[in-house]
Amino acid sequence: MNGYVDGRKLRFEHRRGEVLRAATEHALDHGLAGLSLRKVAQTVGVSHATLVHHFSTKDQLVAEIVDLVLTQSLALPDLADDDPEPLGTIWRRATSDQGRRYIRLFTAITGHAMHDNPMLRDAVARSMQQRTALLAAGLVRHGCPEPEAVALATSLLSTLRGLLVDLLVTDDEKRVRAAFDDLATELDRRSSAWPTPGAGPTPAGS
Amino acid sequence: MNGYVDGRKLRFEHRRGEVLRAATEHALDHGLAGLSLRKVAQTVGVSHATLVHHFSTKDQLVAEIVDLVLTQSLALPDLADDDPEPLGTIWRRATSDQGRRYIRLFTAITGHAMHDNPMLRDAVARSMQQRTALLAAGLVRHGCPEPEAVALATSLLSTLRGLLVDLLVTDDEKRVRAAFDDLATELDRRSSAWPTPGAGPTPAGS
Numbered sequence: 001m002n003g004y005v006d007g008r009k010l011r012f013e014h015r016r017g018e019v020l021r022a023a024t025e026h027a028l029d030h031g032l033a034g035l036s037l038r039k040v041a042q043t044v045g046v047s048h049a050t051l052v053h054h055f056s057t058k059d060q061l062v063a064e065i066v067d068l069v070l071t072q073s074l075a076l077p078d079l080a081d082d083d084p085e086p087l088g089t090i091w092r093r094a095t096s097d098q099g100r101r102y103i104r105l106f107t108a109i110t111g112h113a114m115h116d117n118p119m120l121r122d123a124v125a126r127s128m129q130q131r132t133a134l135l136a137a138g139l140v141r142h143g144c145p146e147p148e149a150v151a152l153a154t155s156l157l158s159t160l161r162g163l164l165v166d167l168l169v170t171d172d173e174k175r176v177r178a179a180f181d182d183l184a185t186e187l188d189r190r191s192s193a194w195p196t197p198g199a200g201p202t203p204a205g206s
Numbered sequence: 207m208n209g210y211v212d213g214r215k216l217r218f219e220h221r222r223g224e225v226l227r228a229a230t231e232h233a234l235d236h237g238l239a240g241l242s243l244r245k246v247a248q249t250v251g252v253s254h255a256t257l258v259h260h261f262s263t264k265d266q267l268v269a270e271i272v273d274l275v276l277t278q279s280l281a282l283p284d285l286a287d288d289d290p291e292p293l294g295t296i297w298r299r300a301t302s303d304q305g306r307r308y309i310r311l312f313t314a315i316t317g318h319a320m321h322d323n324p325m326l327r328d329a330v331a332r333s334m335q336q337r338t339a340l341l342a343a344g345l346v347r348h349g350c351p352e353p354e355a356v357a358l359a360t361s362l363l364s365t366l367r368g369l370l371v372d373l374l375v376t377d378d379e380k381r382v383r384a385a386f387d388d389l390a391t392e393l394d395r396r397s398s399a400w401p402t403p404g405a406g407p408t409p410a411g412s
Contacts, residue, residue, distance in 0.1 A: 029321075030321055030322065031320060031321030031322070033239070033318070033321065104320045104321070105320070107316060107317055107320050108317045108318070108320040108321060109317070110313060110317055110371060110375065111313055111314045111315070111316055111317010111318055111320070112239070112314075112317055113375060114237060114310045114311070114313050114314040114317070114374065115235075115236055115237030115239065115310070115314060116236065116237070121375055124375050125375045125376040125377075128372055128375060128376055129376060129378075132381075148388065150381060150384070150385075151381070151384040151385045151387070151388040152385075152388060154369070154372065154381055154382060154384070154385035155365060155369070155385040155386075155388050155389050157368065157372075158364070158365050158367075158368025158369045158371075158372055158385065159361060159364050159365040159368055160368070161364075161368045161371070162363065162364025162365055162366070162367045162368035163360070163361070163364045165316060165364075165367070166334055166360065166363075166364055168320065169316065169319060169327055169330045169331045169334060170331040170334055170335060171331075172335075175338070175356060175357070175360055176360060178356070178357040178360070179356075179357045179358075179360035179361040179364065180361075181357070182354065182357040182358060182361050183361050186392065186396070190392070
């Protein structure tokens with residue numbers, strides 16, 4: 001624990017995470033467009049040299065901010081399987097003040113990924129594919145027939161992202177909320193035709 | 207027609223539109239992030255002074271490019287009322303090579319609108335509100351009950367935008383196409399319950 005090398009390494013690694021979180025907060029407030037190592041150093045309160053020591057280049061820092069933000073936007077890691085309204089829970093989280101900051105930066109990152117930025121594009125693609133797979137698995141656990149789960153998950157996530165962008169851009173809470181309620185009603189109607197998970201006939205051999 | 211002042215004005219205005227179209231092509235290929243009057247002047251083949259004469263500032267040029275692009279992305283101006291598959295037509299247009307260029311730049315613009323850019327934000331908001339109103343009116347013409355038309359239009363446009371971004375980012379044509387087909391099937395099912403326009407009881411007094 002008190003070995004020089006390990007202690008120094010631990011201190012550096014601790015500081016690195018701290019610097020990354022502070023830089024991410026900066027990006028959540030101001031986007032990535034004007035981000036520079038010098039500006040982040042100033043905001044975070046570390047020297048430019050320290051930042052270069054930790055992240056080498058602005059691109060590396062941006063990549064790590066992007067990973068952090070993509071992991072946390074529309075994430076469903078701790079959604080309880082017995083949540084009676086999982087879609088409502090996702091929506092409530094995403095439209096909270098903190099949720100909106102993440103969706104805002106996620107949308108900005110997606111915009112940056114559109115032209116000549118394969119690194120960002122790959123990161124956003126991975127994030128979308130992971131969320132789609134997670135949601136499709138969740139839908140299957142709720143009784144959705146497997147053949148339609150990926151298409152439905154893709155469509156649901158697209159609608160949620162689209163509604164959130166509409167909300168962030170137009171600030172029209174009432175219209176977007178009504179559209180979300182319409183989506184939830186339609187999903188309820190659709191899922192009411194699914195077999196109750198675990199209530200079906202016992203598979204042969206089990 | 208040959209008056210000096212009018213002739214000169216016409217020539218300038220003609221040239222202005224030409225320059226704007228060429229600058230928009232540049233943005234469709236490369237986005238707005240690296241756009242500068244100097245770069246556009248170079249690409250379009252006019253002098254920097256001419257560009258300043260026409261558009262004064264980069265912001266003014268960007269504003270006009272944005273207006274052009276927002277008018278043409280997911281636009282439904284000439285969609286025939288008797289189109290048997292209006293959603294399919296919108297999708298086919300949006301996913302054509304030219305359609306994708308516009309959606310790509312629209313997505314980049316929306317990303318830029320996320321932080322500290324009220325001018326872009328207002329432009330994107332206006333575009334979204336206009337499209338929502340247009341689509342809601344179209345849905346009503348197809349028999350959708352008025353009270354649910356705006357919510358459904360908001361949700362449909364969000365899904366379309368979300369699916370197109372997924373497609374542009376992941377390139378996963380098969381999965382996104384399946385999600386679009388799922389959306390179209392659900393809309394068909396839903397609209398089959400709507401009264402056929404014109405087939406209802408004649409309103410009293412008409």
